[in-house]
Amino acid sequence: MADLTTRFAGIQSPNPFWLASGPPSNCGEQVKRAFDAGWGGAVWKTIGEPIVNVSSRYSSVDWNGLRMMGLNNIELITDRPIETNLREIAEVKKQYPKHAVIASLMVESRREAWHEVVQRTEDAGADGLELNFGCPHGMSERGMGSAVGQVPEYAKLITGWVKEVARTPVLVKLTPNVADIRAIARAAKQGGADGLSAINTLNSITGVDLDTFTPRPDVGGRSSHGGYCGPAVKPIALHMVQQLAGDAECGLPVSGIGGISGWREAAEFLLLGCHSLQVCTAVMHYGYRIVEDMIDGLSNWMDEKGFRSLDDLRGLSLPRVTEWKHLDLNYKIVARIHAELCIGCDLCYIACWDGAHQCIHIDGVGTPEQLVAASRARLAQTPAVVAVDTAHTPVVRIPRVDEPECVGCNLCWLVCPVEGCITMDRVDTGKAAESWAERCGHE
Amino acid sequence: MTNAHDFEAQFAEIHPPLGRREALVEANRCLYCFDAPCANACPTHIDVPGFIKKIASGNLGGSATTILNANILGLSCARVCPVDVLCEGACVMHRYNQHPIEIGRLQRHAMDHFYASGRRLSAAAAKPGRVACIGAGPASLGCAALLRQLGYAVTIFDSRPLAGGLNTYGVAEYKLRPTDSQQEVELVRSLGVEFRLSVEIGGEWRINELEQQFDVVFLGVGLGGTQPLEIPGERLPGVIDALRFIAEYKTRRGRRVGRRVAVIGGGNTAIDAATAALRLGAEQVYVLYRRSEAEMPAFQFEYDLAKQEGVRFHWLTQPVAIRGHETVESVECIRMELGPPDRKGRRQPQPLPGSNFELQCDMVIPSIGQSRLLDFLSQFRDVQLAGGSVAVNPATGQTSNPRYFAGGDCVNGGREVVDAVADGKRAALGIARHLEALGG
Numbered sequence: 001m002a003d004l005t006t007r008f009a010g011i012q013s014p015n016p017f018w019l020a021s022g023p024p025s026n027c028g029e030q031v032k033r034a035f036d037a038g039w040g041g042a043v044w045k046t047i048g049e050p051i052v053n054v055s056s057r058y059s060s061v062d063w064n065g066l067r068m069m070g071l072n073n074i075e076l077i078t079d080r081p082i083e084t085n086l087r088e089i090a091e092v093k094k095q096y097p098k099h100a101v102i103a104s105l106m107v108e109s110r111r112e113a114w115h116e117v118v119q120r121t122e123d124a125g126a127d128g129l130e131l132n133f134g135c136p137h138g139m140s141e142r143g144m145g146s147a148v149g150q151v152p153e154y155a156k157l158i159t160g161w162v163k164e165v166a167r168t169p170v171l172v173k174l175t176p177n178v179a180d181i182r183a184i185a186r187a188a189k190q191g192g193a194d195g196l197s198a199i200n201t202l203n204s205i206t207g208v209d210l211d212t213f214t215p216r217p218d219v220g221g222r223s224s225h226g227g228y229c230g231p232a233v234k235p236i237a238l239h240m241v242q243q244l245a246g247d248a249e250c251g252l253p254v255s256g257i258g259g260i261s262g263w264r265e266a267a268e269f270l271l272l273g274c275h276s277l278q279v280c281t282a283v284m285h286y287g288y289r290i291v292e293d294m295i296d297g298l299s300n301w302m303d304e305k306g307f308r309s310l311d312d313l314r315g316l317s318l319p320r321v322t323e324w325k326h327l328d329l330n331y332k333i334v335a336r337i338h339a340e341l342c343i344g345c346d347l348c349y350i351a352c353w354d355g356a357h358q359c360i361h362i363d364g365v366g367t368p369e370q371l372v373a374a375s376r377a378r379l380a381q382t383p384a385v386v387a388v389d390t391a392h393t394p395v396v397r398i399p400r401v402d403e404p405e406c407v408g409c410n411l412c413w414l415v416c417p418v419e420g421c422i423t424m425d426r427v428d429t430g431k432a433a434e435s436w437a438e439r440c441g442h443e
Numbered sequence: 444m445t446n447a448h449d450f451e452a453q454f455a456e457i458h459p460p461l462g463r464r465e466a467l468v469e470a471n472r473c474l475y476c477f478d479a480p481c482a483n484a485c486p487t488h489i490d491v492p493g494f495i496k497k498i499a500s501g502n503l504g505g506s507a508t509t510i511l512n513a514n515i516l517g518l519s520c521a522r523v524c525p526v527d528v529l530c531e532g533a534c535v536m537h538r539y540n541q542h543p544i545e546i547g548r549l550q551r552h553a554m555d556h557f558y559a560s561g562r563r564l565s566a567a568a569a570k571p572g573r574v575a576c577i578g579a580g581p582a583s584l585g586c587a588a589l590l591r592q593l594g595y596a597v598t599i600f601d602s603r604p605l606a607g608g609l610n611t612y613g614v615a616e617y618k619l620r621p622t623d624s625q626q627e628v629e630l631v632r633s634l635g636v637e638f639r640l641s642v643e644i645g646g647e648w649r650i651n652e653l654e655q656q657f658d659v660v661f662l663g664v665g666l667g668g669t670q671p672l673e674i675p676g677e678r679l680p681g682v683i684d685a686l687r688f689i690a691e692y693k694t695r696r697g698r699r700v701g702r703r704v705a706v707i708g709g710g711n712t713a714i715d716a717a718t719a720a721l722r723l724g725a726e727q728v729y730v731l732y733r734r735s736e737a738e739m740p741a742f743q744f745e746y747d748l749a750k751q752e753g754v755r756f757h758w759l760t761q762p763v764a765i766r767g768h769e770t771v772e773s774v775e776c777i778r779m780e781l782g783p784p785d786r787k788g789r790r791q792p793q794p795l796p797g798s799n800f801e802l803q804c805d806m807v808i809p810s811i812g813q814s815r816l817l818d819f820l821s822q823f824r825d826v827q828l829a830g831g832s833v834a835v836n837p838a839t840g841q842t843s844n845p846r847y848f849a850g851g852d853c854v855n856g857g858r859e860v861v862d863a864v865a866d867g868k869r870a871a872l873g874i875a876r877h878l879e880a881l882g883g
């Protein structure tokens with residue numbers, strides 16, 4: 001059984017799965033229930049001077065009948081007094097000494113204000129601090145959150161103030177709403193940060209109500225941009241995490257956040273260099289119980305791959321990310337359709353014709369338009385006999401790849417609904433590996 | 444069957460409508476195949492993935508228009524089509540996760556929305572050319588609607604008081620009600636089609652009058668009544684042919700039935716009559732079929748339904764006489780065995796001498812296929828028949844008399860509603876080309 005014990009920037013937890021700062025970690029009762037369910041740590045919902053919220057607060061992007069592919073949030077930081085939050089942190093730590101409790105903090109940009117909140121929080125027993133330089137909505141209008149995280153000098157300055165008094169590890173939570181996230185990370189490092197959390201939410205408007213014309217979420221006929229998260233943002237988060245983990249100049253450990261909803265995403269973030277993993281939207285969707293499969297799935301996968309601890313696998317994918325110019329121009333794959341698995345939907349055919357390189361064909365016809373016209377011209381009748389062969393795909397519906405023309409783009413394989421029906425197979429070009437950089441003599 | 448309430452309950456729809464969410468989930472399951480097999484299997488070539496995609500996108504009005512542009516009887520077809528052997532039978536999902544997309548119920552969903560919204564379709568600007576459609580069933584409705592949408596003037600004639608043909612009078616009530624059929628008739632009427640109902644062609648309307656007033660005649664007359672059994676006792680009270688039986692219980696919202704009912708025949712209409720007799724209160728319903736289960740022409744799902752409802756099947760059984768004094772008391776039957784195959788490859792049933800037996804019953808419903816309207820069709824000059832059906836060019840529906848076109852059961856010998864609509868559409872396009880050629 002793989003060991004999931006996590007050590008990140010001096011903070012320990014029984015597993016890498018932490019609640020991200022947000023609604024699921026709003027109060028002590030919630031965090032205790034989360035720990036009982038199996039979560040290894042929790043970043044407390046951002047503590048600061050209590051705010052006033054609006055209703056409604058969330059909106060989502062549904063996709064193809066699935067709910068909450070992406071979630072958008074205009075809720076601000078905690079609306080509860082600092083002392084209440086700190087008292088509950090103390091209670092939780094007493095009851096769950098081995099679990100990680102990290103306090104997310106956001107106060108006005110004054111040295112004394114930061115000194116005070118840091119000292120009080122550490123006195124309450126938090127294992128670490130996460131500076132919220134990321135929230136893109138509401139608080140940024142008041143000079144906090146992403147307003148700090150978008151300017152390297154501010155980020156460095158405030159991190160420095162915190163480090164003047166902090167006794168526990170200091171994490172800086174980064175906003176993705178910047179041109180290059182590494183610039184802020186480097187500034188945080190210069191300010192003395194011990195680790196990074198990335199990413200916070202993306203600026204977003206999820207949609208517009210087509211009857212009222214009000215974007216969502218609707219607050220009395222008006223709306224405001226929010227922070228976008230959930231499964232839809234995972235690819236953006238993975239890229240940014242890779243940028244941070246692969247940046248020698250920064251060199252800080254990273255807690256990965258953004259669209260993690262199961263063990264598979266967790267493994268991906270770990271392979272790209274993360275030390276711990278933070279989850280919010282998936283918990284908001286399904287509850288704390290999802291952590292059971294995250295732990296179970298991750299450790300089963302690690303056992304299968306022979307990884308004994310998280311250190312064994314962390315960052316293994318980082319060396320495999322490079323600039324385009326270093327990719328091998330002579331590596332060649334082609335699509336192969338395995339006729340015995342084909343169900344005859346012909347989605348690969350039309351995708352190749354309209355969206356790729358016109359190298360998948362239905363034998364006997366020229367263009368897709370000719371194919372449709374021929375089908376429409378055929379007179380169909382209700383069969384007089386009952387027998388309908390539903391088990392076998394008619395041969396005429398199984399497309400054929402013109403291999404010499406196939407550029408190996410993957411599109412047909414991506415659209416095919418049947419696992420294993422299309423495979424992308426390596427073909428030997430007989431040429432030695434050569435990158436664009438090599439060809440241009442830049443290497 | 445005592446009151447209207449019981450009738451509605453007994454004949455409640457077999458396939459209840461999908462709710463909005465259910466429809467969305469089902470629509471999203473569709474893979475949106477290219478050159479989709481379901482659409483190709485549909486005789487009217489409804490763009491099935493297209494209308495399903497529109498349900499998924501929340502464009503229900505557009506979904507309905509997509510359906511109706513291909514098939515003006517989209518509502519009745521959604522309910523009566525044998526989807527298992529058509530669109531749903533062709534669905535690739537059979538080979539993916541086993542359950543085909545519920546195309547029929549999704550189509551129903553879009554159609555219900557359309558009729559609830561009160562929307563109508565638009566006709567094109569008027570063009571010269573007048574067409575008479577004889578018969579107000581699916582073939583003529585399909586033909587007339589498209590002709591009006593192309594701009595031609597159309598009048599539909601029918602001898603019965605209600606339009607719709609078998610959709611109104613002959614489909615099992617739990618699949619389609621006369622009111623549903625009338626909604627479709629009203630849609631066709633709203634396009635500007637004129638209906639002349641309770642009118643006999645060849646009687647008060649003479650053929651030469653018809654030919655004087657119309658440039659083209661479309662024959663969508665269907666088939667005649669149920670064929671006689673030609674056995675003793677056939678005229679006894681208590682014997683009623685299946686089509687009359689179904690039309691009566693549907694239009695009168697109920698009908699008296701016997702306690703023990705024998706339905707004779709193995710087709711879909713026989714099943715409709717048998718299950719209706721049960722719903723109307725019969726204690727025991729038998730289906731007598733002279734061949735065996737394997738040769739039965741009814742669709743599998745119809746047979747399954749009848750078995751589930753409690754109909755008892757007697758295979759290899761042929762009635763030789765209906766017995767009774769004042770009314771039916773029993774059917775005398777003889778056992779059959781299957782002999783060698785005939786020219787069409789069907790094994791011919793032959794009586795087993797001395798195997799006669801008596802089946803007690805007080806009602807007999809013959810359902811051994813519809814007769815051909817040979818006398819009626821012979822009135823139309825130069826319209827040639829082949830094997831009892833009107834002979835047409837399959838691509839245009841044109842008969843041997845260029846002014847006459849035909850489609851539906853009188854051409855295909857008796858198929859589904861959707862086949863009749865497809866015939867009507869093809870004929871409408873053929874008629875339009877014919878009229879254009881005349882005009883030019």
